[in-house]
Each structure stands twice: as C-alpha cells, then as structure tokens.
Amino acid sequence: MHERHTHREKYFEEQVYTTSKYVIPFLEQVMPVNAGLKVLEIGCGEGGNMKPFLDLGCDVTGIDLEENKIEKAGKFFADHPNRAKLRLICRDIYELDEPGLKFDLIILRDVIEHIHNQERFMNYVRKFLLPGGRIFFGFPPWQNPFGGHQQMATNKFLAVAPFIHLLPTFMYKGILKAGGESDSKIEGLLEIKDTRLTIERFNRILKKENFRVEKVIYYFINPNYEIKFKLKPRMVFRPITAVPVLRNFFITTCYYIVSQNS
Numbered sequence: 001m002h003e004r005h006t007h008r009e010k011y012f013e014e015q016v017y018t019t020s021k022y023v024i025p026f027l028e029q030v031m032p033v034n035a036g037l038k039v040l041e042i043g044c045g046e047g048g049n050m051k052p053f054l055d056l057g058c059d060v061t062g063i064d065l066e067e068n069k070i071e072k073a074g075k076f077f078a079d080h081p082n083r084a085k086l087r088l089i090c091r092d093i094y095e096l097d098e099p100g101l102k103f104d105l106i107i108l109r110d111v112i113e114h115i116h117n118q119e120r121f122m123n124y125v126r127k128f129l130l131p132g133g134r135i136f137f138g139f140p141p142w143q144n145p146f147g148g149h150q151q152m153a154t155n156k157f158l159a160v161a162p163f164i165h166l167l168p169t170f171m172y173k174g175i176l177k178a179g180g181e182s183d184s185k186i187e188g189l190l191e192i193k194d195t196r197l198t199i200e201r202f203n204r205i206l207k208k209e210n211f212r213v214e215k216v217i218y219y220f221i222n223p224n225y226e227i228k229f230k231l232k233p234r235m236v237f238r239p240i241t242a243v244p245v246l247r248n249f250f251i252t253t254c255y256y257i258v259s260q261n262s
Contacts, residue, residue, distance in 0.1 A: 008046055012076060014227050015048025015109075022223040022233065023109070023136065023255070024052055030214050030257050031105070031134055033058070040103040040128060042093055043111035047073035047086075050107075054082050061103070063089040063096060094124065102130045109138040113147075113197040122209040126260055134214065137256040140222075141248035142196035148172075149192050155179035165193060198248050202256075211258045222252040 024033050035057030041050050044062030046069050054060050054077070064070055070090040077083055089096065106128060115121050125135065140147050148165020150158055158164065158179045165172060169190065176186045199218075206213060218241045221234040241247050 008072060009076075012046050012048040012051075014224065015045075016051045017227045018224045019049045019109075020052040021226075023049070023107075023138065026215070026217065026255050027105070027134075027136060027257065033105075037105060038103040038130065039105045039107065041107040041109075042125070043108060043114070044073065044088075045069045046076055047088070049109050050086070051077070051080075054080060054086055057082060057085065059085050061087045061089065063091060063093055065090070065092060093121075101128065102133070103128055104130050104133050106133070106135045108135065110140070112137055112202075113139045113142070114192060114195055116195055118195070118197065118202075119205050119208065122205055122211065126209075129260060132259070134257050134259045135211075137202075137258065138253055139197060139202075140253050141251050142198050143245075143248035144250070144252050146252070147196070147248075148189060150189060152185075153179065153181055153189070154185060155181060165189070169193060198245070199251070199254060200244050200248075202254075206258060210261045212261050213256060213258055215255075215257045217255040218247065218251045219253050219255070220250055224253070 027033050033053070033056060037053070037056075037058040039050070039053045039058045039060045041047075041060070041062045044050055044064050045066075047062050050060050050062050062070075062073060064073075067090045070088050073088050077086055080086070106125065112118060112121075129135070142148075143166065145162030150161065150165055153159045153176070158176065158181070164175060167175070172193065173186060173190060176189060181189075203213075218236045219233055220236040221231050223233040225231040226233055236247065236250050240250055
C-alpha cells in the first residue's frame with residue numbers, strides 16, 4: 001500500500017477515477033456539477049480529485065500546505081485544456097484571507113481526519129461558502145481496520161495490519177519503531193491518532209457549528225478499493241449504520257454533503 005503513496009502519478013490517477021465515478025455522482029444527487037461551478041479543494045495534494053471538475057469546466061481552486069505537491073499539481077495540469085480555470089495555492093487555509101473568495105462547493109476528501117481542532121475549522125470554513133453552498137467530506141472513521149492510515153507505513157507487514165492504531169499510544173509507537181519506521185513517519189501516524197475522528201464526533205461538530213447533513217453514505221468497501229484492489233464498493237447494512245460506535249468498526253469511509261443551516 002505504501003507504494004501507491006510514493007508513486008504520486010498512480011495515486012493521482014486513482015483519485016481521478018474515484019472522484020469521477022463515485023464522488024461527482026454522489027454530489028449530483030443534491031446539486032448540479034457543471035461548467036462554471038466554483039470549487040475549492042482543501043488539502044488538494046497533486047490535484048487528482050480536482051481534475052474531473054476541471055474536465056467539466058468548473059472554476060477550481062486547490063490549496064495545500066506542501067509546496068512540492070502544489071508544484072507537481074502544476075506539472076500534472078500544465079497541458080490541461082481548462083488550465084486557465086485552475087488556481088493552485090500553497091498556504092495554510094487559515095492564512096487565506098481574500099475578500100470575496102467564495103465557492104459553491106468545498107471538497108475535503110481524506111483530509112478532515114488530519115485537521116487539529118476540527119470544531120475551529122468548521123467554524124472558519126463557512127466563510128468560503130456562497131449562499132446555498134455545500135461541503136463534501138470523505139473520511140474513514142477512526143475505529144475501522146485502517147482508520148489510523150497505517151497503510152502508509154513503509155514496513156510491508158505494518159501496512160496491512162488492521163486495528164493496530166487502536167492500541168495504546170506507547171504500544172503503537174513501539175510497534176512502529178520496531179518495524180523500522182522513520183521518526184517522521186511515526187510522528188505523522190501518531191498525529192492522526194491525536195486528530196482521530198469518529199462518526200459520532202463528526203455529527204456532534206456539525207450540529208454544534210450549525211451545519212445540516214443533506215446526504216450521507218456509509219461504505220463497507222471503500223469506492224477507492226475498486227481501482228486499488230479490484231473490489232466492488234459495498235454500503236454497510238442499514239441496521240449496523242444505526243448503532244453508534246459499533247458502526248465505526250465496519251465503515252471504511254463516509255461520504256457527507258453538508259450545508260449551513262439558515
């Protein structure tokens with residue numbers, strides 16, 4: 001699994017595939033996705049999630065903290081026919097302060113679970129929404145088999161070891177260190193443990209910050225696994241999705257569309 005994250009071109013194409021086939025059709029159940037739609041992706045990386053929107057003629061902005069990823073995105077999109085409709089920004093979202101910079105759609109796919117103080121973030125991000133705007137979230141609940149993103153580990157055994165992220169921090173850290181992971185890799189994986197997000201906590205944050213859930217899907221087999229592992233996406237059985245806490249162990253990813261309450 002680590003190989004997919006180090007070969008960024010492959011990872012880019014996987015994002016393009018899943019966003020085209022699953023994310024956009026999900027969004028279209030609530031809102032039209034067509035030319036002229038103003039789209040912001042926070043934590044855009046090299047931009048694989050943005051390409052399907054750019055292909056449709058949307059006005060797309062991507063922001064990411066990592067300069068090397070923004071540079072790669074610039075190269076990936078250099079020859080795109082709609083390149084003029086794409087803006088790439090290397091900056092902390094909290095430092096983005098441009099009057100009138102607002103969007104119809106904000107995308108956070110596999111990003112919100114990495115953000116510290118998610119309550120503060122949700123309160124802040126609303127400033128970028130146009131009236132009637134929506135936010136798409138795709139994230140893995142913390143307790144699912146790979147909710148700690150340990151698939152990013154260099155050690156091949158640790159990369160496929162389910163649930164190890166649920167161990168006490170000192171044990172998890174010890175296992176990662178014994179597996180030969182670098183200090184920077186260990187720090188990154190432990191940071192995810194600090195920022196972990198469950199469905200219940202996410203729903204509480206939405207309610208507290210006055211957001212409304214317009215549509216949600218809980219997947220037992222992540223749509224991303226179709227291109228990665230040739231597995232057909234499957235939703236979690238409805239009785240399980242109704243059981244708090246337990247459902248987090250079975251859901252590999254959640255798709256949410258939310259908007260502000262009036």
